[in-house]
Amino acid sequence: MKLIADLHVHSRFSRAVSRDMTLPNMHEWASYKGIGLVGTGDFTHPTWFSEMRERLRPTADGLLELKPSFRSKSAIANPLFIPTTELSCIYTEFEKTRRIHLVILAPDLSTVEKINKELDKDFNLKSDGRPILGISAHDLTEKLLKVDKSLIIIPAHVWTPWFSIFGSASGYDSAKECFRDLLDKIPAIETGLSSDPAMNWRLSQLDKFNIVSAGDSHSPRKLGREATVFELEKFGFKELTQALWFNPLANDKKSQNYILETLEFFPEEGKYHLDGHAKCQQRLTPAQTKKLGGVCPVCKKPITVGVLSRVEKLADRPEGYKNSARPAYRTLVPLEEAIGEALDVGPGSKSVQQIWTLLIKELQGEFNVLLETPIAEIKTLSQEIVAEAVSRVRSGKLIIEGGYDGIFGTVKIFNNKERKKLEQTSLF
Ligand SMILES: [Zn+2]
Ligand SMILES: [Zn+2]
Incomplete structure (x- = not known):
């Protein structure tokens, strides 16, 4: 089970x-x-x-x-x-x-x-x-x-x-x-x-x-x-x-x-994925940190070294290494955020909450909606653009900015141009 x-x-x-x-x-x-x-x-x-x-x-x-x-x-x-x-x-x-x-x-x-x-x-x-x-x-x-x-x-x-x-x-x-x-x-x-x-x-x-x-x-x-x-x-x-x-x-x-x-x-959404200094708005990759000698270019204080740098330092295998005996994993965006992105409103807004509530009640919980339910069924219960958002989360085709020094990163599902186009096709 x-x-x-x-x-x-x-x-x-x-x-x-x-x-x-x-x-x-x-x-x-x-x-x-x-x-x-x-x-x-x-x-x-x-x-x-x-x-x-x-x-x-x-x-x-x-x-x-x-x-x-x-x-x-x-x-x-x-x-x-x-x-x-x-x-x-x-x-x-x-x-x-x-x-x-x-x-x-x-x-x-x-x-x-x-x-x-x-x-x-x-x-x-x-x-x-x-x-x-x-x-x-x-x-x-x-x-x-x-x-x-x-x-x-x-x-x-x-x-x-x-x-x-x-x-x-x-x-x-x-x-x-x-x-x-x-x-x-x-x-x-x-x-x-x-x-x-x-x-x-x-x-x-x-x-x-x-x-x-x-x-x-x-x-x-x-x-x-x-x-x-x-x-x-x-x-x-x-x-x-x-x-x-x-x-x-x-x-x-x-x-x-x-x-x-x-x-x-x-992982990019985590607060400590990349390196940087929040107070000085410095978001840095491991390579940039190395080049700067670990010092913030604005205030000259030490950069907070994030997870990616640290993994890079302790890893003894190349990026992309995989052992097939290991359990797999899937990477998700919370359903409220996905719906909010689809509708171009905040995840807490009323329209998002309505769709979210309907989907989780009809489809037995958020993980089911995000992972298992056929996309066509999500479309029937909500809107084409919501179904498209879930589909993109499943395939991992997203726009990602890494978090650093206590600041959460962001994951976007659509860019504005795409959303406009999808909204228009949804009208028909
Ligand atoms: Zn803890
Ligand atoms: Zn600084």
Whole structure:
């Protein structure tokens, strides 16, 4: 059975997260997106954890579901939950400050309780849904696995400059340096919005990991910006774990539980894809940064080195390298943005919302519309130009400008001339 999962999410108790990130809202919006399994996020936060205990109950196969009394009547499916959190390790090692985010998946609420009890001894878990812990990624991994060895630990958005294992400003050059003897306890890494699997395939040191994607969403609407699609015998923690541990590069025997594909944001849209300096409006390619000696041409301060440069630096394989045993991936634009582009209005406008609502309700969720539904059917339900927008997203024929130094990149589906022409043909 196919399961689309978004395993990295935040609750309203994390900094800069929408007040709307409640379990009922996450349930409702995951259903609209077509996500079958969503992380709770922030399970280390005491108030959030008590909400989790109040509102979720275990399923027969070992995941969680929202109790019926908390479900919105508008939800179009019943997505399941899994206890997850993100922990921020900030520490000094080998004379460098390291800031590394790890996503943790737990089998059930009683295990979460044990983890929280253990971490609460040394750290302040109340201050933020994503707490800062003064401990190394290695020592935290050791500590967590001592509590329960079935926990899944995944380095988050591994290329983000400031908060990740390979981050140019915060990380290491290899996963081995970071996790040392515990390297084999890590099944997967998360690409983050600014990188896609192909960029990660270029590092042979990453062959030992699966590559997963998740939305890292801070509001219900952004759920499933990225996601991982699993093939599972049934929807349980054990099966999910097996899939995360099954590495097709290391095993020639096929598993019943495995990763089918990942769904990606265009990496160029991520906030740290290219290099640059936001304050000085300098968007730079890796080659330009090299030429400038890493110094901003306007203010002479150091350039923020983005993901593309960093991958280029650590990669030991050429661009375009592919191993066919790796799961495939597809790159998407959120449906509201695609419709908005088609109609030449903002994604939040009323006309977009009308079409979006109709499509997701008729066609069982956004991922179905974006990935599976025949284009002709989308055309019948909406407009030719909307169907054309989805078709172009599928084929990747888009106009892309890379993000840099905290500024999101942009992806456009039509240029103005094309849109005019298509609008005219739509009239007939
Ligand atoms: Zn993070
Ligand atoms: Zn500058």
